[in-house]
Amino acid sequence: MIGIISYIVFFTTVASILAIAVLGLNLQWGNTGLFNGGVVAFFGAGAYGTLLLGGKPQPDHIAGFELFYPIALVGGMAVAGILAWVVGILTLRMRHDYLAISTFGVAVAFENLMRNAEWLGGGAKGLRGFERPFRDSLGDGFLYNLIFLVVVLLCLLATYRFLETLVSSPFGRLLRAIREDENAARSLGKSPAKIRLTAFVSGSVIMGLAGGLYGTFYAFVSPQDILPTLTFQIWAMLIVGGAGNNKGAVLGAFLIWAAWTFSGWALSRFAPVEAQLYAGSIQYILIGLVIVTMLLWRPQGLLPERLVVSQSGLR
């Protein structure tokens, strides 16, 4: 029984971390219409930033400033934000698929940088030497995971509250105006370029928070954690949950991650031994099927965006 609880705690932690990243993407795509194809770069910047700032000194690279953990986490978010600001200035003049391609390129470049720059993040071997905060007093076991889950849930809740307040504010209305018709927004005296950059950086900082928590949880990050698959997974979560709806984003994250892990578990348990070797491939097919079905049956997502004429209509 304790095993099941322990696993549920573990699962919820990972799903909540991913949900934070999906919320970040929702601000960019769902609310502002920015097609970020390089989610993983900002997620990775947060993870590497946190572990570099909070880790122990390593002999062969610059890692390890042993900063107090919350400062390291905020530092990781700042790294993601700075990266997003630079990328944003360079690419946000582009629209839709062009923006997607260029941000995707940034993500691939970021992965390659971390793979090669051994002095920076340990190179292809990954970044070690990070001690999970308060490990000495809490140990490594179930209690630690439970407390960590509470911290992650608080971060998720805070992010959710922040975004809910943001999108129902005049600023949120402005984001949607830019998404729907940029020229119309400009004709009203707004500056779409500035607003787009703000939304892009804010969303990326949130992804950086998710990355920082992810790196903390595993106490390790390597270039293999920041492959394009993660961008795809986060996009799938947002599409299934419902772009433009923060509840949908969280729901999508939990559902897709559950489908991803549960299908693997179910196949390993119920498929015959001979078929188990193909379980991995069957799993890919099942997950693909879920996403395609979803797109055909309910392209707006499980919880679609609620568009209202005025915010008072929400209440």
Place this chain on the structure above:
Amino acid sequence: MKKESGRFTLKLGAAICLTLFASNSISYACTTKVGAVLPTSVDWGRPIAETAQFVVEQVNESGGVLGCNVEMILRDTQVDPKVGVDAAKALVDLDGVQLLLGAVSSGVSMPILTSVSVPSNVMQMSCCSSSTAFSKLAEEGQTKGLWYRTFATTGVQAAVGAKVAKDRGFKTVAILYKNDDWGQDLNRLITRDFTALGVKVTSAVAINDGQPSYKAEVANALSGNPDVLYLGLYPNEGTAAVREWLSIGGTQNMIMANSLKSEDFRENVGLKYLGNAFGTDTASPRVASADAFVELYKGHFGKEPSGPGLANSYDATMIALLAMEAAGKGATGDQIAAQVNRVTDAGGTPITADAAGFKAARTILAGGGNVMYQGATGNVRFDKNGDVSAPAVVWKFTEGGTKEIEYLSLTEVDEFIASMN
């Protein structure tokens, strides 16, 4: 959609029925679960998992571990650290396994080790992770002795390269290495080994891929006027760098890593310049047990074991199960891990790597004796970090290809590496 899901339910039902009816001829009183986290959705990952499953079948044929049927629960990592860690966590928490086999990629094995195996006190045995980061983690005491791997690190190649320099009487060496994780590792290791053997490293220069010219790098390497040049490069960059090296008057004495064992390199540099160039490589062991594995594999799968990591996967699974047998009923991960030395003891009774060998080991271990496992990669022996070494060869280029000029057995390699420390 309704039809789809109906079909799927049907298939799932059929699958469940199959598992229920496919009972073995031997009836067991109990079942022992072991977990495997391997990239089965990748083409080269599946044979590694098949090989592990093959070992489990043989062990069950011989009577199982401690009289229990071994059930290997296989989970796919998809070469994704998140998915791999989740699978490992589920195996440990939901199925209660005390032994994890896997993973293949170092980037997946590492988070599994640090966030699942060590906190949950479960033994982890990998067939194929090569990163030196594991050795460091073990040296810091963070693996708690729960980590083992049957894949030789770059250390062997580096040690043999240094041995060639010493045997040929070279006093100074310059190093050119490829600027990636492998090259970076190799450079660090071989610099240490050269120094240990009294060969002075005059300079070590990183070579980036795809540059039009390496004049600056090569000139830098030549500035110390070394007796010999060490090349940890791939053929393309190797060819370009060696041509420039020779053109500015560098020595023709060279030592090459196995990556340069290529016809392109020989032809593009020219054999007449390579008369004094020695290559190194790790080799398959030349022992009866390795041949026996090849025969056994061919008999079962109907083809040669030619993919990467198959022999390593075979040994990893067999040794782990032997350790479970040695640890006794209800043993926890650390207790199993502590028994690995008992089943790979150089002074123990030799046993073969098959069902008969496992049977023999069972009797000896029950009587309190130790066994020496003779496996697909030879007489596997782990050092204190859970690492293994491998036999090695020294080779030279010839008209028709390459020729082996020296073979170092596993014991010789081990002794040589030990002599340097």
